[in-house]
Amino acid sequence: MINVADVIIKSVIGKRIFMSKYYEARIAKLQKxxxxxxxxxxxxxxxxxxxxLTGFEGGTGDGIVxxxxxxxxxxxxxxxxxxxxxxxxxxxxxxxxxxxxxxAVETAQEFGIKKLAFEASLPYDIYDYLDELLxxxxxxxxxxxxxxxxxxxxxVQELEALRKAxxxxxxxxKDLLPFIKTGKTERxxxxxxDRLQKIYGxxxxxxxxxxxxxxxxxLPHGEATDKVIENGELVxxxxxxxxxxxxxxxxxxxxxxxxxxxxxxxxxxxxxANQNAIDVxxxxxxxxxIDKVARDYITEHGYGQQFxxxxxxxxxxxxxxxxxxxxxxxxxxxxxxxxxxxxxIYLANQGGVRIEDDVIVTTDGFENLTAALPKDLIVIEE
Numbered sequence: 138m139i140n141v142a143d144v145i146i147k148s149v150i151g152k153r154i155f156m157s158k159y160y161e162a163r164i165a166k167l168q169k170x171x172x173x174x175x176x177x178x179x180x181x182x183x184x185x186x187x188x189x190l191t192g193f194e195g196g197t198g199d200g201i202v203x204x205x206x207x208x209x210x211x212x213x214x215x216x217x218x219x220x221x222x223x224x225x226x227x228x229x230x231x232x233x234x235x236x237x238x239x240x241a242v243e244t245a246q247e248f249g250i251k252k253l254a255f256e257a258s259l260p261y262d263i264y265d266y267l268d269e270l271l272x273x274x275x276x277x278x279x280x281x282x283x284x285x286x287x288x289x290x291x292x293v294q295e296l297e298a299l300r301k302a303x304x305x306x307x308x309x310x311k312d313l314l315p316f317i318k319t320g321k322t323e324r325x326x327x328x329x330x331d332r333l334q335k336i337y338g339x340x341x342x343x344x345x346x347x348x349x350x351x352x353x354x355x356l357p358h359g360e361a362t363d364k365v366i367e368n369g370e371l372v373x374x375x376x377x378x379x380x381x382x383x384x385x386x387x388x389x390x391x392x393x394x395x396x397x398x399x400x401x402x403x404x405x406x407x408x409x410a411n412q413n414a415i416d417v418x419x420x421x422x423x424x425x426x427i428d429k430v431a432r433d434y435i436t437e438h439g440y441g442q443q444f445x446x447x448x449x450x451x452x453x454x455x456x457x458x459x460x461x462x463x464x465x466x467x468x469x470x471x472x473x474x475x476x477x478x479x480x481x482i483y484l485a486n487q488g489g490v491r492i493e494d495d496v497i498v499t500t501d502g503f504e505n506l507t508a509a510l511p512k513d514l515i516v517i518e519e
Contacts, residue, residue, distance in 0.1 A: 205248030303506035339378035388493035424466030
């Protein structure tokens, strides 16, 4: 007879061993960076960073991680004890307490840390408290963006999660199209897309789904409202959903009924600018060079002033990560980066267009995770 409990336990242990190698590799990368900077350890507070290193999903403020030269420790409270005592990577031990910061100081001493780094985003009151608790022989200095930079290059597990997230978004958006029609409100469309995403396996939205119709589509971040969608309007839909802890970030603009010739024109310009920028993605190219390809095309067609944001950004555990795709970005693309490419044109009081794809940088160029979503203007006939 099959013992179901044994099967479940073996499955959990197997998954832990499988995931553990990724977390161990990430911790090792951080330890290598710290050693290069002549630092003995780091206290990690920010939720996405603690999750990246250990898989802990409690969020910012619910736990901290101390990384030493050869070891690491998650410090959290009893709410997470049962869930995480058998889930953490083997290289991470576990302390349950309400006195996070007192135990953090004890851990730093136990690990023999004399030069302790912290994230630049650490709230000042926590920094000040830790600085008071730490003995005088432990230096305590900020190390900005160290883990965030490590997070930019995705490993195999992360890329698989990002592919799943993109696939869910593609399927749900295609299923949404028959729902969109005149008389529906932006909020109704956003809620329906949220519902469809969860049917396909999304955990949650990574930001409030943007549905902006008519004159409101000229607002790059126009959150969904109770405005009714009318005939002859463009509708921009920008959405991102988590699957296995990693998010998509996708935008498409569609037409409801027949829109003006100028709106059709700017759609075609944005579509080509988007594709031109995607086509140049490869290792070694800078964020500003990618942005320039899209921006120059839009400018050449007379709408440069109406493209008023960066051309894209990294995506992963968080909806906005590095590398940056913008006119000022010197970030160099590396294999394993996940980028959005999202040019747009926005005409005040008329409407706007944005098209956004999720693209992995590969050894020989790129992989477009959202290529299955149509780029030609979709017209919802009335």
